[in-house]
Amino acid sequence: MTQTSPLLPTQIETVAELRNLYRAAEARAARLRLLSEAGRDLAGAEAAMMSERLEACVRRLAHFIGFPGGSIVRDPAAQGLAIHAPGEAERPVAVLVIPGFADLDDIADAEDRDAVRIHLHLLGAAIDRMDREAERSRLLDALQERERRLEFVVGRLFSAQEDERRRVSRELHDGVAQRATALFRLLEAGGHGGPAGSGAPLASIARDLVQELRELIAGLRPTILDDLGIGPAILALAAQLRAEGFVVVEDIDAGQSDWPPTVETALYRVAQEAMSNIRKHAGGPCRVEVSLHFNPASGIRRLRIRDFGNGAAVMPVTDDAGRHIGIHIGIEVMRERMTAIGGQLVWQPQSDGGVEVLATLVEGA
Structure with a gap:
């Protein structure tokens, strides 16, 4: 074993x-x-x-x-x-x-x-x-979106130039030219033994002619910016709203220093567009808050226009994407104006009605 x-x-x-x-x-x-x-x-x-x-x-x-x-x-x-x-x-x-x-x-x-x-x-x-x-994908999407917006705005600028030329031509033809012709006829009749007392109509026509010329010039370049500055210019726009029945509350503090002309023009045009949208879409006279502030310490310039009307709810015609065409174009133009000077614009419908437009520019940013 x-x-x-x-x-x-x-x-x-x-x-x-x-x-x-x-x-x-x-x-x-x-x-x-x-x-x-x-x-x-x-x-x-x-x-x-x-x-x-x-x-x-x-x-x-x-x-x-x-x-x-x-x-x-x-x-x-x-x-x-x-x-x-x-x-x-x-x-x-x-x-x-x-x-x-x-x-x-x-x-x-x-x-x-x-x-x-x-x-x-x-x-x-x-x-x-x-x-x-x-x-990278997010930045590329943002860049492509910005290019689309830029292309859209450039197209709008070209068409806006043509629209402006047509507007000036029409106003010169229908308003200034007609009044100048009437003034000429009255002067011509007065030189040939026209009716007595024709001085009052002459003065009235001449006064209206001067007013139309001033409005036409202001539409091309707001002279109030050159004469008085951005603060009084915004107050003048607010006064126009008040004259139309809106309850306007102003809070303007533009500071003592002069503002760069490009900044003044951009903010003035933004205010014009915002108030134009209020007239069109607020649904009638309502409360409107207008504020303009400049903080020298932080370098922040801020324009805020807030209405308490119907806001975006009553805006009519839309495009294929369902966006309101008129207001969309206006928002893009306002936004591009602020982007061009290094600022930003926020357009925000409010939950209690109305819309807030906030344009902000940081000096040296």
């Missing part, structure tokens, strides 16, 4: 070493598999697939450290393992949340900890790339 010889101590140690080497090789293979699969999935992922690939990587990482699953939270203040974008600053971009696991030091094996750190770096690089691509 054959008997097995007991293993010698040196043989036992050799078997134990082989087992340890085998386990170490398996662990290294698991680490390499974890990192290679993460690198492969994340490096070739398109933006549309990135979220799905990130979830798969997180699931494998959770399994690697002995947990059923986890998730990525985009709030850097959340509790979990911080995920940083690549670079010297290592900006936090997200947090890996694995229920029951909160610290890398809980991983006993140092090489496993290093593998998890590398995996977190891969996640951070992928999230950072996804964020950058989303930002």
Whole structure:
């Protein structure tokens, strides 16, 4: 009968070493598999697939450290393992949340900890790339939208020039020319023994002629800006609204210093357009608040016009997109006027009725 010889101590140690080497090789293979699969999935992922690939990587990482699953939270203040974008600053971009696991030091094996750190770096690089691509896409969309708006406004400017020429021509023909002709006829009749007392009609026609010429000139370039400045010019526009039955509340503080002519003109035209929209769309006389302020300390110039009428609710004709054509064009023109001088314009319907137009310019911005 054959008997097995007991293993010698040196043989036992050799078997134990082989087992340890085998386990170490398996662990290294698991680490390499974890990192290679993460690198492969994340490096070739398109933006549309990135979220799905990130979830798969997180699931494998959770399994690697002995947990059923986890998730990525985009709030850097959340509790979990911080995920940083690549670079010297290592900006936090997200947090890996694995229920029951909160610290890398809980991983006993140092090489496993290093593998998890590398995996977190891969996640951070992928999230950072996804964020950058989303930002580039957003900026590209904004640029394309701005180009469309610019093309629209340029087209409007050209047509506005033609409209202005037609308006001036029509007013010269229908108003000034007619009154000048009537004045000429009366003067001619007076020179040939015309009726007595014709001086009053002559004075009236001459007065109306001068008024029409002043209105025509003001339409081309508001002389009140040159004569009195932006504050009185806005007050004059508000006075016109008040004369039409609107209850106008003014708060004008333009400061003591002169305003740049381009800024004055832009804000004056914005005020003109805003008040024109109130006349057209407020649904009749209502309360209107007009304020103009300049803060020399902050360099902020702000024009605010708020009406308490029907606002956008009564605006009629719309285009194919459902936008109100007249008001949309007016808003774009106001916005582009402010953009041209480095400012911004906000047009906002109010919940309690009416519309607020807010034009803001920061000096030196």
